[in-house]
Amino acid sequence: MAQPHPVPAPSDTALIAAWQAGDEQAAAELVRRHARPLARFLLGAGAPEADLDDLVQESFIRAFRSVDRFRGQCQFRTWLLTIGGNVVKDHGRRAGRRGRLIMPLDESVRDASGDPHEHAEAHEAEALLAAGLKQLPRLQREVFLLRAQQGLEYAEIAAALATTAGAARVHYHHAVRRLKEIVDE
Amino acid sequence: MSERFEELARELGARAAQRLDVEATAQKVVQRLREEPAARRRVWIPQTWLRIAAAIVIVVGGAVVASRLTPGRHPGVSAHAAHLVADDLSDLSADELRAVLTSFEALVAGDSVAVPESGTDLRELDAQQLRAVLRSLEG
Numbered sequence: 001m002a003q004p005h006p007v008p009a010p011s012d013t014a015l016i017a018a019w020q021a022g023d024e025q026a027a028a029e030l031v032r033r034h035a036r037p038l039a040r041f042l043l044g045a046g047a048p049e050a051d052l053d054d055l056v057q058e059s060f061i062r063a064f065r066s067v068d069r070f071r072g073q074c075q076f077r078t079w080l081l082t083i084g085g086n087v088v089k090d091h092g093r094r095a096g097r098r099g100r101l102i103m104p105l106d107e108s109v110r111d112a113s114g115d116p117h118e119h120a121e122a123h124e125a126e127a128l129l130a131a132g133l134k135q136l137p138r139l140q141r142e143v144f145l146l147r148a149q150q151g152l153e154y155a156e157i158a159a160a161l162a163t164t165a166g167a168a169r170v171h172y173h174h175a176v177r178r179l180k181e182i183v184d185e
Numbered sequence: 186m187s188e189r190f191e192e193l194a195r196e197l198g199a200r201a202a203q204r205l206d207v208e209a210t211a212q213k214v215v216q217r218l219r220e221e222p223a224a225r226r227r228v229w230i231p232q233t234w235l236r237i238a239a240a241i242v243i244v245v246g247g248a249v250v251a252s253r254l255t256p257g258r259h260p261g262v263s264a265h266a267a268h269l270v271a272d273d274l275s276d277l278s279a280d281e282l283r284a285v286l287t288s289f290e291a292l293v294a295g296d297s298v299a300v301p302e303s304g305t306d307l308r309e310l311d312a313q314q315l316r317a318v319l320r321s322l323e324g
Binding site for chain 2: 024025027028029031032035036037039040041042043044049052053056057060061064065125126129130144145148149151176179180
């Protein structure tokens with residue numbers, strides 16, 4: 001007996017078109033698909049975990065409000081991540097005005113499950129990387145996260161940041177070199 | 186070292202992201218999107234009505250001015266004048282539209298229409314000269 005073919009999941013482009021036609025569930029599906037990678041990117045970019053849910057929401061709201069400007073120059077997720085970078089920057093400004101410090105990865109570093117020694121080492125390295133990322137210029141930090149954390153190709157990063165693949169590669173290598181310097185200090 | 190950074194970066198924020206309640210976030214986003222278009226519509230309506238009002242005043246004003254300039258002749262000129270004057274309405278901001286409305290009110294109320302010095306009789310003006318007169322009304 002022939003197995004029924006599974007229905008392929010709609011593409012992001014199809015979901016965006018459905019949302020533009022008024023389908024709220026298409027928007028919800030896009031959030032389900034991309035919320036966690038976006039959350040990881042926001043944390044890497046300096047978002048405090050306490051505000052993570054709000055910042056994820058804000059990134060999606062801004063993306064949906066300006067989706068008419070998305071021309072498919074890169075993947076929807078990549079475009080969303082660059083919007084997330086702006087959201088974190090604005091949040092940092094507001095927090096700065098209120099006198100609050102942004103401490104990335106504050107909660108995840110304190111996760112105490114598993115081998116305490118291994119966790120201590122992993123958390124130390126992760127905290128060191130997070131601290132190093134905070135010291136990078138924004139463009140270098142975002143290129144590093146898009147490449148190393150999200151696994152994107154340079155061409156994709158370049159399309160999202162309106163630069164060239166060569167320039168994105170240079171930013172990435174500068175970021176890695178600077179991170180090494182910070183770790184060695 | 187570069188590989189180590191990449192490995193660490195892949196794990197960066199993974200545990201915290203895992204704790205995110207994605208379904209709740211999706212519902213909150215949908216809720217906010219549902220509320221936001223209503224707010225946008227409230228802004229849109231006055232802006233649109235303002236444009237429509239400005240267009241009507243300009244069309245009527247243009248027709249009045251054109252009929253004063255060319256009594257009994259060139260029946261198509263009022264529509265043409267309105268077209269010329271209203272040409273870029275969609276590009277105007279609310280403040281600019283208000284300014285247009287104010288200036289047209291003053292223009293239509295008064296007799297301050299600039300007539301080319303060479304024109305002794307408005308009935309003698311050709312289409313190009315009439316356009317020049319109408320353009321001068323645009324300020």
